[in-house]
Amino acid sequence: MKHDSFNESAEMYLKTVSELAVNEGPVPISALAGRLGVSTVSATEMVHRLQDHGLVEHQPYKGICLTECGYRQASEVIRSHRLWERFLADDLGLAWDEVHSLACRLEHATDPKVTEALDAYLGYPATCPHGNPIPRHHSTPSEPEDCPLTELRPGDSAVITRVHPESDELLEYLADLELVTGTYVSLFEVVPFNGPLVFKERERTVYLGLEAAALVFCKPVEEA
Amino acid sequence: MKHDSFNESAEMYLKTVSELAVNEGPVPISALAGRLGVSTVSATEMVHRLQDHGLVEHQPYKGICLTECGYRQASEVIRSHRLWERFLADDLGLAWDEVHSLACRLEHATDPKVTEALDAYLGYPATCPHGNPIPRHHSTPSEPEDCPLTELRPGDSAVITRVHPESDELLEYLADLELVTGTYVSLFEVVPFNGPLVFKERERTVYLGLEAAALVFCKPVEEA
DNA sequence: CCGGGTTTTCAGGTTAACCTTATCTTACAA
DNA sequence: TTGTAAGATAAGGTTAACCTGAAAACCCGG
Ligand SMILES: [Mn+2]
Ligand SMILES: [Mn+2]
Ligand SMILES: [Mn+2]
Ligand SMILES: [Mn+2]
Numbered sequence: 001m002k003h004d005s006f007n008e009s010a011e012m013y014l015k016t017v018s019e020l021a022v023n024e025g026p027v028p029i030s031a032l033a034g035r036l037g038v039s040t041v042s043a044t045e046m047v048h049r050l051q052d053h054g055l056v057e058h059q060p061y062k063g064i065c066l067t068e069c070g071y072r073q074a075s076e077v078i079r080s081h082r083l084w085e086r087f088l089a090d091d092l093g094l095a096w097d098e099v100h101s102l103a104c105r106l107e108h109a110t111d112p113k114v115t116e117a118l119d120a121y122l123g124y125p126a127t128c129p130h131g132n133p134i135p136r137h138h139s140t141p142s143e144p145e146d147c148p149l150t151e152l153r154p155g156d157s158a159v160i161t162r163v164h165p166e167s168d169e170l171l172e173y174l175a176d177l178e179l180v181t182g183t184y185v186s187l188f189e190v191v192p193f194n195g196p197l198v199f200k201e202r203e204r205t206v207y208l209g210l211e212a213a214a215l216v217f218c219k220p221v222e223e224a
Numbered sequence: 225m226k227h228d229s230f231n232e233s234a235e236m237y238l239k240t241v242s243e244l245a246v247n248e249g250p251v252p253i254s255a256l257a258g259r260l261g262v263s264t265v266s267a268t269e270m271v272h273r274l275q276d277h278g279l280v281e282h283q284p285y286k287g288i289c290l291t292e293c294g295y296r297q298a299s300e301v302i303r304s305h306r307l308w309e310r311f312l313a314d315d316l317g318l319a320w321d322e323v324h325s326l327a328c329r330l331e332h333a334t335d336p337k338v339t340e341a342l343d344a345y346l347g348y349p350a351t352c353p354h355g356n357p358i359p360r361h362h363s364t365p366s367e368p369e370d371c372p373l374t375e376l377r378p379g380d381s382a383v384i385t386r387v388h389p390e391s392d393e394l395l396e397y398l399a400d401l402e403l404v405t406g407t408y409v410s411l412f413e414v415v416p417f418n419g420p421l422v423f424k425e426r427e428r429t430v431y432l433g434l435e436a437a438a439l440v441f442c443k444p445v446e447e448a
Numbered sequence: 449c450c451g452g453g454t455t456t457t458c459a460g461g462t463t464a465a466c467c468t469t470a471t472c473t474t475a476c477a478a
Numbered sequence: 479t480t481g482t483a484a485g486a487t488a489a490g491g492t493t494a495a496c497c498t499g500a501a502a503a504c505c506c507g508g
Contacts, residue, residue, distance in 0.1 A: 007494085009496095028455080029455075030455070038497090040455075040456080041456090041457085041458095041496090041497080041498085041499095042496055042497070044455090045494095046495075046496095049494085049495095060456065060503085061454085061503085061505070088341075091345060092338065092341035092342060094337065094338070105335070106330065106333045106338075108333065109329040110330070111329070113318065114318070117317060117318055118316060233464080233465065253485075262466070262467090264485075264486085265467080265488095266465070266466055266467070268485090269466085270464095270465075273465095284473090284474085284486065285473080285474055285484085285485060
């Protein structure tokens with residue numbers, strides 16, 4: 001049973017499966033391939049390799065699930081990723097929408113010893129700068145109680161809590177719109193026929209497409 | 225002219241050439257291969273690839289030198305390596321003899337932006353925890369004015385300043401003997417026929433083989 | 449119950465890094 | 479000067495990740 005710390009590629013597959021699996025149920029290989037930017041054939045090959053190593057289970061025409069062991073490895077990578085994001089943003093002062101891709105390289109080069117020490121150094125933060133929880137051993141990952149922006153009704157107000165799943169383009173786009181975690185927004189209207197959500201916020205009007213809004217989570221705020 | 229930040233393997237070759245080149249003159253491929261733990265044939269292949277990219281120049285039967293461009297890339301990797309070492313040791317509290325190999329993975333996953341920010345965060349330290357200078361743009365790397373332990377004479381006293389080149393086994397060994405940077409030593413005798421150096425230090429007698437001693441540098445201290 | 453679209457598999461190909469074994473070349477020391 | 483060890487090249491092989499193009503298997507809505 002060699003469970004060697006795996007290489008970058010395999011780690012990205014595991015991490016991605018874990019991220020896509022939050023919407024419950026097995027992840028189709030095509031979704032994996034899409035997110036990783038490889039062909040479905042390549043993804044299939046890799047998934048089979050991972051299956052041979054007991055990290056993943058593939059039910060043809062259904063999708064893939066992480067095994068216990070695969071889940072542990074994915075969590076370790078995600079943990080390291082989010083801790084690095086915190087460090088890069090909070091301590092090194094790098095930009096909110098840059099730290100994701102910077103951490104995505106570091107996460108594969110990080111020994112567990114470093115992860116542990118970093119966690120302590122940062123004071124055991126609860127979330128990454130984009131609001132996603134930092135996995136810890138012994139702690140069951142409690143489901144966050146926020147909802148996507150798309151569930152708001154016109155007139156509702158909310159604070160942005162989380163972006164998931166994270167991607168460079170999305171984070172960059174949100175940063176441009178100044179819709180980062182902690183931002184207070186109130187929904188003005190939803191343009192019909194799958195149009196964007198329109199937010200009004202002190203003098204400012206922001207249009208956010210449905211696709212993006214579905215990935216941004218918030219916690220409603222009582223009206224004053 | 226694609227000068228893409230290179231992959232781990234190429235970076236290690238460049239870094240190693242740079243390290244072995246301090247003893248002036250072109251580095252034989254066999255030395256490279258030895259340090260990197262690959263066959264000379266593999267090293268030759270890689271050196272040719274690097275030459276095609278204009279990073280290295282190979283004069284058959286003489287050795288290889290870095291080009292201007294190769295030197296710059298090597299320095300960038302070394303810079304990142306030594307800054308990470310400082311962070312891991314000083315801030316995260318990891319052990320003196322562990323940080324080298326931990327940093328050897330991080331160094332290839334570090335964007336220049338991160339390196340710069342890290343340098344500032346650490347307050348622009350001059351050296352890594354093992355005494356080697358941290359390269360900076362604009363600063364010509366001044367030759368350190370220390371000498372190897374092997375140049376001491378019995379009766380001499382000195383402070384350990386530097387270990388070069390660094391390797392896991394050597395650092396671990398030195399840590400065991402408590403011969404780390406900053407340690408005060410005085411040479412008692414040199415055992416003939418290439419025998420070890422014998423140091424006496426408050427109640428403690430330490431034997432250090434010639435091969436190791438040649439890689440440990442010190443600054444002599446005036447006798448009181 | 450069947451056909452079209454999704455999903456998977458098959459076949460064949462590429463590239464970077466490695467490897468071994470074997471055959472040159474060259475430098476230099478006796 | 480010449481023999482030999484060190485260094486370089488040649489030849490052939492492996493593995494992980496990728497790719498394309500095409501065939502086969504499946505699932506589900508009409
Ligand atoms: Mn990554
Ligand atoms: Mn994040
Ligand atoms: Mn390295
Ligand atoms: Mn060091």
